[in-house]
Amino acid sequence: MNDEATLLQTPRRSGPAFVRHQAQSPTIDGTGHEPQNSTVLSARGLHKSYRKGTHTIPVLRGVDISLRHGEFLAIIGQSGSGKSTLLHLLATLDQPDEGEIHFDGHRIDNLPAAGRDTLRNRYFGMIFQFYHLLPELTTLENVLAPLMIEQSWWKYLWQRRTHEKAARELLELVGLEHRLRHRPRELSGGEMQRAAVARALITRPRVLFADEPTGNLDAATGAGILRLLRTLNRQHGVTIVMVTHDLAVAERADRVVRLVEGKMTSA
Amino acid sequence: MYKFLLCWRYLRTRHIALASVISVTLGVATMIVVNAVMSGFVHEMQDRIHGILSDVVFESHSLDGFADPQWHMEQIERVAGEYIAGMTPTVHVPAMLNFPLPNGQFITKQVNLLGIEEATHAAVSDFSQYLQHPENRRELKFELRESGYDVFDHQGGEDALERVEMRYAGWQHRRAMAEMRAATGPVATQPGFVPPTDNSSFSPNTESDPFHDMPNSPAAEENVFDPARETHPGAILGIALGNYRDRDGQERFLILPGDDVTITYPTAGTPPRVQSFSFTVVDYYESKMSEYDAGFVFVPLKMLQRLRGMLIPGTDVGRVSAIQIKLKDEAHGDLVRDLLRQEFDPAVYQVSTWRDKQGTLLAAVHMETTILNILLFLIICVAGFGILAIFFMIVVEKTRDIGILKSLGAPGSGVMSIFLGYGLSLGCVGSGAGMLLGLLFVAYINEIADLIGVVTGREVFDPSIYYFQKIPTIVEAFTVGWIVTGAIAIAVAASILPARRAARLRPVEALRYE
Ligand SMILES: Nc1ncnc2c1ncn2[C@@H]1O[C@H](COP(=O)(O)OP(=O)(O)OP(=O)(O)O)[C@@H](O)[C@H]1O
Ligand SMILES: [Mg+2]
Numbered sequence: 059m060n061d062e063a064t065l066l067q068t069p070r071r072s073g074p075a076f077v078r079h080q081a082q083s084p085t086i087d088g089t090g091h092e093p094q095n096s097t098v099l100s101a102r103g104l105h106k107s108y109r110k111g112t113h114t115i116p117v118l119r120g121v122d123i124s125l126r127h128g129e130f131l132a133i134i135g136q137s138g139s140g141k142s143t144l145l146h147l148l149a150t151l152d153q154p155d156e157g158e159i160h161f162d163g164h165r166i167d168n169l170p171a172a173g174r175d176t177l178r179n180r181y182f183g184m185i186f187q188f189y190h191l192l193p194e195l196t197t198l199e200n201v202l203a204p205l206m207i208e209q210s211w212w213k214y215l216w217q218r219r220t221h222e223k224a225a226r227e228l229l230e231l232v233g234l235e236h237r238l239r240h241r242p243r244e245l246s247g248g249e250m251q252r253a254a255v256a257r258a259l260i261t262r263p264r265v266l267f268a269d270e271p272t273g274n275l276d277a278a279t280g281a282g283i284l285r286l287l288r289t290l291n292r293q294h295g296v297t298i299v300m301v302t303h304d305l306a307v308a309e310r311a312d313r314v315v316r317l318v319e320g321k322m323t324s325a
Numbered sequence: 326m327y328k329f330l331l332c333w334r335y336l337r338t339r340h341i342a343l344a345s346v347i348s349v350t351l352g353v354a355t356m357i358v359v360n361a362v363m364s365g366f367v368h369e370m371q372d373r374i375h376g377i378l379s380d381v382v383f384e385s386h387s388l389d390g391f392a393d394p395q396w397h398m399e400q401i402e403r404v405a406g407e408y409i410a411g412m413t414p415t416v417h418v419p420a421m422l423n424f425p426l427p428n429g430q431f432i433t434k435q436v437n438l439l440g441i442e443e444a445t446h447a448a449v450s451d452f453s454q455y456l457q458h459p460e461n462r463r464e465l466k467f468e469l470r471e472s473g474y475d476v477f478d479h480q481g482g483e484d485a486l487e488r489v490e491m492r493y494a495g496w497q498h499r500r501a502m503a504e505m506r507a508a509t510g511p512v513a514t515q516p517g518f519v520p521p522t523d524n525s526s527f528s529p530n531t532e533s534d535p536f537h538d539m540p541n542s543p544a545a546e547e548n549v550f551d552p553a554r555e556t557h558p559g560a561i562l563g564i565a566l567g568n569y570r571d572r573d574g575q576e577r578f579l580i581l582p583g584d585d586v587t588i589t590y591p592t593a594g595t596p597p598r599v600q601s602f603s604f605t606v607v608d609y610y611e612s613k614m615s616e617y618d619a620g621f622v623f624v625p626l627k628m629l630q631r632l633r634g635m636l637i638p639g640t641d642v643g644r645v646s647a648i649q650i651k652l653k654d655e656a657h658g659d660l661v662r663d664l665l666r667q668e669f670d671p672a673v674y675q676v677s678t679w680r681d682k683q684g685t686l687l688a689a690v691h692m693e694t695t696i697l698n699i700l701l702f703l704i705i706c707v708a709g710f711g712i713l714a715i716f717f718m719i720v721v722e723k724t725r726d727i728g729i730l731k732s733l734g735a736p737g738s739g740v741m742s743i744f745l746g747y748g749l750s751l752g753c754v755g756s757g758a759g760m761l762l763g764l765l766f767v768a769y770i771n772e773i774a775d776l777i778g779v780v781t782g783r784e785v786f787d788p789s790i791y792y793f794q795k796i797p798t799i800v801e802a803f804t805v806g807w808i809v810t811g812a813i814a815i816a817v818a819a820s821i822l823p824a825r826r827a828a829r830l831r832p833v834e835a836l837r838y839e
Contacts, residue, residue: 151833178731195330203730204733
């Protein structure tokens with residue numbers, strides 16, 4: 059585990075590019091030097107509703123949430139309560155109708171598209187219920203995809219060996235070292251989800267978002283994935299937000315909040 | 326990096342898109358073939374036309390021509406001498422050609438009778454290159470040769486058909502025919518047909534007759550004309566006047582060099598009278614322009630001038646219909662034409678370049694090429710819409726992947742360039758394959774035409790209908806380049822809309838898409 063630990067704990071880069079004055083900040087992911095109570099991500103008064111013709115369906119009605127560094131937070135709620143919607147807002151995949159989201163003390167919900175793209179690419183990792191691997195790429199290439207997106211092609215090719223080494227080590231960490239050249243359709247659900255976890259971690263994100271990571275897996279496989287997330291959180295200090303409708307799953311987290319009728323209540 | 330990778334993977338896994346590109350391939354191939362054949366045709370045809378027409382033709386509006394060609398040539402020399410390589414006077418007049426067949430029937434054809442100067446005509450056009458006797462190609466003479474006429478078409482290349490009868494052409498044929506006629510008596514003629522003149526009805530002004538001491542001149546002999554030892558004045562016939570193709574495609578000859586023909590022509594007087602005169606065929610002219618090969622008869626200029634009464638009495642200076650001008654550089658044609666038009670009264674003289682003369686024909690071919698190109702380009706555009714449709718399908722199919730890429734932080738422009746790059750590579754593949762296919766088709770076009778002919782039982786390219794033995798082709802790198810670039814541009818243009826749509830997909834919607 060020592061190797062993997064250093065892999066995940068190596069200071070990767072100075073602060074977010076979109077926040078210049080933070081460039082020299084020592085707040086680096088997963089180092090554990092940061093006080094546990096510093097807030098990484100926070101949202102205030104989030105509103106989101108979907109419009110169907112003249113009809114508007116309010117989904118979120120003033121959600122307040124804050125995530126501390128190194129925390130493993132679970133959000134539970136019934137199906138259709140808006141958990142995915144909330145997660146997408148937090149991960150800047152979508153924009154709220156009202157309210158603000160702050161990351162490292164900077165407002166991110168109103169950033170221009172390019173800024174949000176960079177944010178997702180470098181500082182956030184995402185895991186989905188349906189794995190969402192790219193079917194045309196091999197497992198290894200899927201894991202490398204965020205780096206390919208981040209870097210220009212010549213820079214990527216220049217550093218290819220380093221990148222591939224990192225990806226192999228991550229795939230080893232999630233237990234997929236024997237599936238490097240397989241296409242997603244040749245993998246089982248659990249394997250695909252583990253590949254997705256490796257992909258989410260390749261850029262050493264500050265926050266890992268997981269939307270029902272076990273929702274599509276049998277109990278044993280799901281438990282394996284949860285154990286993996288748990289390990290990542292405990293041993294490598296990865297900050298995790300997980301969405302689930304399953305209380306048993308949520309119980310693996312440090313803290314559980316409940317989304318009811320578009321508002322947060324502590325569980 | 327992901328753009329190249331995904332683009333490449335899509336290219337390898339989406340075969341439906343390759344199918345959509347087949348129409349581009351076919352369009353490009355057809356365009357290349359059509360252009361190659363068309364420019365081959367134009368080039369070959371220009372060659373042939375140019376082979377008979379000199380660069381610039383200076384002619385009179387009247388069949389009677391103009392007097393004193395020497396003075397005219399001096400004037401022309403004075404005006405545009407620096408551009409001119411050579412000049413020769415000619416006389417042309419519509420005429421009738423009439424000759425007997427072995428079965429006693431007579432054949433009459435309408436021809437253009439041309440009087441040309443043996444010494445200078447070869448210098449202004451490729452005329453002599455189209456003759457069938459090698460000696461005549463070297464130095465033109467209106468005399469019957471003993472033998473040695475080409476049996477194989479010297480322009481036909483390796484697989485030229487054998488013209489069996491041409492083996493006997495020449496004096497040998499003439500003597501044999503004379504013997505045969507002597508043995509069987511005069512050939513039977515159709516009832517009511519007045520036998521052709523034996524030139525004795527022609528009453529030339531003997532004193533001014535430049536031919537009166539020629540051995541074959543009718544004026545030189547009082548006694549009976551002996552066809553076994555003498556000939557009439559020589560005439561060169563367009564080859565299509567004397568041959569035909571039998572059912573096996575074999576070329577057969579109705580008359581050969583050595584046979585006599587009668588030519589009926591209008592005189593130069595007012596009003597013109599009609600006269601006939603016998604000539605001996607001394608060679609065939611084959612330009613492969615069927616229009617010329619089936620229409621021209623060449624005789625010596627002085628002879629024609631004398632027969633038509635164009636000579637000034639007591640001299641051998643006569644009127645001519647035209648002066649053919651050969652330029653040092655063919656590109657100066659228009660310039661010389663304009664210079665001469667300024668100098669000479671357009672009411673009397675007409676000056677034109679060989680392009681002007683065949684303008685309608687060339688313009689028609691040009692027009693055809695343009696229209697075909699437009700139509701084929703439209704076909705490629707249709708193929709473009711096929712690509713558009715299939716790309717939209719692929720974008721819809723890839724909606725989820727686009728969402729994934731965006732959730733991983735790929736910008737819209739990156740997603741867009743995946744699909745634009747995809748369109749570009751499809752365009753390159755399609756038009757590259759089309760180019761290869763087209764060039765291969767052009768390279769083997771005659772073999773393909775033969776093969777189709779064998780399969781369907783009908784000759785695709787019948788040399789007796791067209792001007793040429795083989796389908797002529799010219800591949801112009803410039804044209805091919807344009808076609809290929811155009812096709813690629815269309816493929817890229819067709820992928821712009823789907824690519825933009827992909828770029829604008831909102832990541833959440835794309836991710837929810839299942
Ligand atoms: N694009 C959309 N247009 C209209 N309504 C939508 C849209 N997306 C989501 N909704 C609605 O918003 C509500 C919340 O959806 P969301 O996916 O966030 O629920 P969820 O809590 O993640 O449910 P689950 O546990 O089943 O994943 C649902 O009622 C859904 O129908
Ligand atoms: Mg959900």
